[in-house]
Amino acid sequence: MIRNLSELFETEEKSFYQRVIRAIQDIPKGKVATYGQVALVAGNPRAARQVSYILHSSTEKYALPWHRVVNSKGNISLKPKKGYELQMKLLKKEGIVFDKKNCIDLKKFGLSPNSFNIQD
């Protein structure tokens, strides 16, 4: 479990790609992280899009909890019939709650800013 940014940067993983993998694996069950957050933790605040690319190509290979990654609004970015329903199902199973608009309350289920933060 990565506790802070320093620890993350000190890992063997050198590429953004590898760090993203680590970051995602570090998302605790019952919580969700946004693409932007993952990108931030991986060291590139602007590479949110890249995170999706990585997920798409390595989800199975690294057994990533991909369903815990949602967009900044707390929505599932996948399109219906393309994983959307599956993701929602998996999240609900972990206790995540969706509101009327199928949004997740990030205040409640999103990673707190300190989860990956330096000030434990």
Add this chain to the structure above:
DNA sequence: CTCGTGACTCCCG
């Protein structure tokens, strides 16, 4: 080296 590819975000009207 250049180009295509996104499960993203931010900003504006």
Add this chain to the structure above:
DNA sequence: TCGGGAGCCACGA
């Protein structure tokens, strides 16, 4: 509130 448009970026071909 909601939708469109532009910015952004690593990785593979």
